[in-house]
Amino acid sequence: MTQTLLDIRELCAGYRQPVVGPVSLTLKRGDILALNGANGCGKSTLLGAIAGHVKRFSGDIQRYGTISWLPQVNSTADELPLTGLEFLALANVTPKGLPEPLRGALTSRYDRLSGGQRQLLRVWATLHRNADILILDEPTNNLDPASETFLIGQLKSLANQRAILLVSHEQPFLERIANREIRLSSPGVAA
Numbered sequence: 180m181t182q183t184l185l186d187i188r189e190l191c192a193g194y195r196q197p198v199v200g201p202v203s204l205t206l207k208r209g210d211i212l213a214l215n216g217a218n219g220c221g222k223s224t225l226l227g228a229i230a231g232h233v234k235r236f237s238g239d240i241q242r243y244g245t246i247s248w249l250p251q252v253n254s255t256a257d258e259l260p261l262t263g264l265e266f267l268a269l270a271n272v273t274p275k276g277l278p279e280p281l282r283g284a285l286t287s288r289y290d291r292l293s294g295g296q297r298q299l300l301r302v303w304a305t306l307h308r309n310a311d312i313l314i315l316d317e318p319t320n321n322l323d324p325a326s327e328t329f330l331i332g333q334l335k336s337l338a339n340q341r342a343i344l345l346v347s348h349e350q351p352f353l354e355r356i357a358n359r360e361i362r363l364s365s366p367g368v369a370a
Contacts, residue, residue, distance in 0.1 A: 181207040183243060184312050184342040185229070190238035192221075192228035197236045199224045204361060206312065206342040211334060213353040214346045216363035222346045223251050225363065226316050229344070244311025244342075249301060251316035251346075261289045263300055270304035277303060278329055294321035299329075306333055313337070315345040319352050331356050 184206055191200030199221025206212055214222050227233035229240060230248035263284040267274055274285055281303075284296045292300070298321045306313060313334075319327050327349075334343060334356055347353055353360065 181209055183207050185243070185344070186239075186241040187229065188239045190225070190228060190240060191236045192224055192233050192238075193236060194224075194234060199228075199363070200236075201238060202363070203238075206344055208311075208342055209339055210359055211338050211343045211345070211357050213357035213360040214344060214363055215353070215360055220363050222363055223316050226250075226314050226344065226346060230314050242312065245309075246312045246314060247305045247308040247310035248314045249305040249316060249318055251320070253297065253301070257290055257297065259290065262286055263289055263292065263296075265289070266300055267304055270308065272304045272307045274303075276307075280325075295323055295326060298322055299326055302330060302333075306337060311341055313341055313343045313345075315343065315347075317347055318345060319347055319349050327352060 187202060187204050189201040189203055191197040193199060202225060204212070214225065216222050224233055226248070227250065228235050230246055232248070261269070264274065264286065266289045274282070281296060281299050284292050284300060289297065289300070302315070302318050305315065318330060322330065331352070337343070
């Protein structure tokens with residue numbers, strides 16, 4: 180039997196008031212679950228609540244493992260005078276296995292890298308924190324086709340040991356990677 184890593188029941192989450200929910204879903208080891216829905220329906224809010232960064236108004240979140248979260252919005256690291264290597268070190272991640280085209284980014288200042296290079300470093304840090312559950316909000320933002328293909332390979336190689344929950348507006352990407360998909364609608368989830 181496949182191990183459940185995340186179990187959500189009737190979750191309502193938001194900021195000053197609930198903006199998403201009630202949502203129920205289960206994520207098991209080996210799942211690559213795509214969360215779909217229209218702009219503004221609460222996908223990013225839901226991911227933030229699962230990661231513990233957005234207020235939960237009601238419902239239950241059971242995590243049976245550690246979480247690594249890639250938020251949609253860039254972090255404050257974009258403004259810090261760090262090299263790519265220092266950025267990875269802050270995330271407690273090594274560059275071992277980093278693709279050759281991105282190795283040059285290790286010695287460059289992070290705030291001077293292209294949007295795609297920064298996104299790849301952010302994704303790399305999220306994927307390689309050795310967490311059981313990966314939560315990825317728009318991981319393909321700013322990625323070129325070669326980087327997207329690299330990301331798909333990384334996700335597929337990690338999927339057997341982990342559970343992955345992701346949001347992307349790139350439907351072809353989701354079709355290539357997800358083995359489950361649910362649609363978020365107001366006021367909840369429809370399978």
